[in-house]
Amino acid sequence: MNADLHPALAGSRSVGLDIGGTKTHGVVLDADGSVLAQVRLPTEPGADGVVATAHAVFESLRTETGLALDGRLGVGVPGLVDVGRGVLRHAVNLGVDGADLPLRDLLSELLGRPVAVENDVNAAALAASALTGADDVVYLSLGTGLAAGLVLDGRLRRGPHGAAGEIGHVPVDPAGEVCGCGQRGCLETFASGRALARAWPTTRGFPSTALFSAADAGDEKAVAVRDRYCWGVASAVRVLGLTIDPERIVVGGGVAEVGEPLRRGVVDQLARLGEGSPFLASLELGERLVMVPPGFPVSAVGAAIRGR
Template sequence: MIAPRDARGAGTRAVGLDIGGTKTHGVVLAEDGSILAQVRESTRSGAEGVVDTAERVFEALRRDVGEPLTLPVGVGVPGLVDVGRGMLRHAVNLGVNGDDLPLRDLLADRLGVPVVLENDVNAAALAARALSGADDVVYLSVGTGLAAGLVIDGRLRRGEHGAAGEIGHLPVDPAGAECGCGQTGCLETIASGRALARAWPTPDGPPAADLFAAAAAGDVKAIAVRDRFCWGVASAVRALGLTIDPERIVLGGGVSEVGEPLRVEVVRQLRALGEGSPFLASLGLADRLSMVPLHYPVAAAGAALVASG
């Protein structure tokens, strides 16, 4: 079981980097699975920017730990990942589009250690499984984008093309906004950090925290924006429940830093969706929903687990 706490002085076990569209988060896990060191840096867009950012974070971790980091590094990235070849495609949130990018080898050359590449949400799903103790777990990441990692019978399900769990690109509104994937009205255009920032722009600070605070204070517009956003998240949970039927569904990602108010509102939307459907209500999706512990770097910790085997 991964322990969501600091543990300086314990032996180094694994290193993980979570490269997101906004931030890159690196962790060093101790032998007991607890966090020995962690570093965050803003992610530079594009292939060269991603590699430069990863190097900055890795070097900062090495300075923080105070010893060489010679272990393999697990790296989680958004987009379609060919794990065997170490290739990345269609990571639109990183500014990486189109043809295969040999990111694993680029990072290994720059960091000077072996690198294991994995989709970021898949990596996080492994950490979510360790935290929950369940063998059938769906990890739903509500971050810059929207995607799910699937652990079925204790094993990651990546899919034939690495696209399993790309729930954010499921179209739900033919009259909706254009998605970065090229489709229209995808769930990601409703229930993601980017969508929320468009619907509730703030001059500084996380828009999610500001939105939920304004809604709690009774702001009518904030309540409408919050409810549509949480309906989108609940719709993703419903789709995952109907297709995977997992034991646990774990919410995470940057927007989940809102904490318990997010879970409460998503549960309310799930119960509303089931009001007209005894079948849907019988599935008890709201009762299977939990959240990653607040401020726990689940994707970076999962990337470290990928590297440690």
């Protein structure tokens, strides 16, 4: 899949910020859907730091483009978001834990323009829909945790409690380890970046890159760890296929930077899951699976689309 947005998602020039625990990534999306400019800065922790970093990234984008950038700003953030009020309710990785942070109003007052705030995985799902041109899309994020963003009939599905797409907390092994959510054997304990780092720790580079490189080199232990990880991702894809039945399942997040080797591994595990089930095999889940193009700022682009 290339990084061109579907023509239906073209529109006015817009700005999106993806505020993460380590960095804030800002993009300017041109009217034709191309990325006109992008800036990354380390995220300062805490409520004041998050706002200050967002301000700095936005001003850097204005300087780089020489444009006023006076339209609505879209912002994607991890954690629980009250979209209607533009409030970040809980985001431990940002140092925002406890009191609600009225992020929309703070940024709108500081920048002098309207702001739309969205959960980062939901924002990425909008970009996934734009990349595939499909109205029924699941974006599966393999980040520190495991979560999915849902676009159904062209609209984001958040759920009345904001829990739609919390695929990482579906238990699949009653004898598995305790998950951070308090349940046991959740998908997140098998198929997240945190789970991969625990299973294949490394002091150099990214654990995902080290694992897949070692497996490709024939390391038997690495092959076993890789296959178990890909089974976990395939299990998440199976749940999404059976409950949502999307046209496309787009995989992104830090682990997904591995690219094609990860996709092949997950497709192989999906085929194994379907060996004893003609019904499951008939769903052809592997053929619906695509990866976010390497280096594509999916959450920031999605935030820009949300801003529109």
